[in-house]
Amino acid sequence: MTRKERFDFIIKYFQEHNPNAETELLYSNPYELLVAVILSAQCTDKRVNMTTPELFRRFPDMPSLARADKDEVLVYIKSISYPNNKAKHLVGMAQKVMSDFGGNIPMTVAELITLPGVGRKTANVITSVVDAQPNMAVDTHVFRVAARIGLTVNAKTPLATELQLLKFIPKDLVYIAHHWLILHGRYVCVARNPKCDICGLKPACKYYQQHLKNTTIADNAL
DNA sequence: ATCCCGAGGG
DNA sequence: CCCTCTGGAT
Known part of the structure; x- marks a missing residue:
């Protein structure tokens, strides 16, 4: 699966499951x-x-x-x-x-x-x-999730991640895609022991394909 | 021990 | 490029 195909799958998944993703920080202005x-x-x-x-x-x-x-x-x-x-x-x-x-x-x-x-x-x-400027903020979650799924390749810095993501995310989706990746990283694709068992991105995930597809649940629990 | 919506300075 | 800052949760 190419990065473009991965992202198309991921966009479709998140649009269905989290169409209103936004920051969890409290603010009023x-x-x-x-x-x-x-x-x-x-x-x-x-x-x-x-x-x-x-x-x-x-x-x-x-x-x-x-x-x-x-x-x-x-x-x-x-x-x-x-x-x-x-x-x-x-x-x-x-x-x-x-x-x-x-x-x-x-x-x-x-x-x-x-x-x-x-x-x-x-x-x-x-x-x-x-x-509403189409700018992609890359934090620890965006950096990790993008690399793990395979949306970025060999991106060693947040800036490299930002530039690679902007190449194929449509401008009108940059804002929500940022929040999709953040929230996915916070609650599913966590840094330690990512929760692949509950993750809907498995078909598009490079990490899952490479590391977990052929191992059993019991193996993963060890 | 490692991680959390990094930034500044050397 | 590196290092420091620095509290709370897991």
Whole structure:
């Protein structure tokens, strides 16, 4: 099966089984989304969602976050990965949005990545979700799942994965395909012991074809 | 011990 | 390219 055939199968499967895939991060406006995505680096969305409601109550918009003391921000995000870095990044990000962009979140990848704490992955998420730009954010799930299924070949970096995926995902499906791969990686194609037994992508999966097709359930359980 | 919607710095 | 940051869940 070629990559194109794999993706056609996968699109059809997800369109039937998860036609409304979207982020699980809690947010109600672009400001909150940007903060939540910055916080989500190397941390589960579930954990981020435990802290953001109170954080957003205390710092409800970009100006209030720009004025914040990073040590106070730290108190709210203490249970998240890399809290010191992220507290510094959040305040620095807000200050730069205020000073360099008039308080408006810039909506190009090139501008977004100039903000503290915002790299290519976060910039792709924001431009895709907020502005419907056909940008593919590659996180740990997208990277792993794409490689495992066979949507990418020899992609050693997130950027390589991004470019390979964009070659055959139709522009109008980039947004939802990103979320399909994330959610599949989170709940089925997990990093350790992927749940191939409940996975509907088996017919199109390179990993399954190569590693599990000819082994028994009992073998897999060992 | 490994993983979670990475980013910054050397 | 490498390293560091750094808490909670499995």
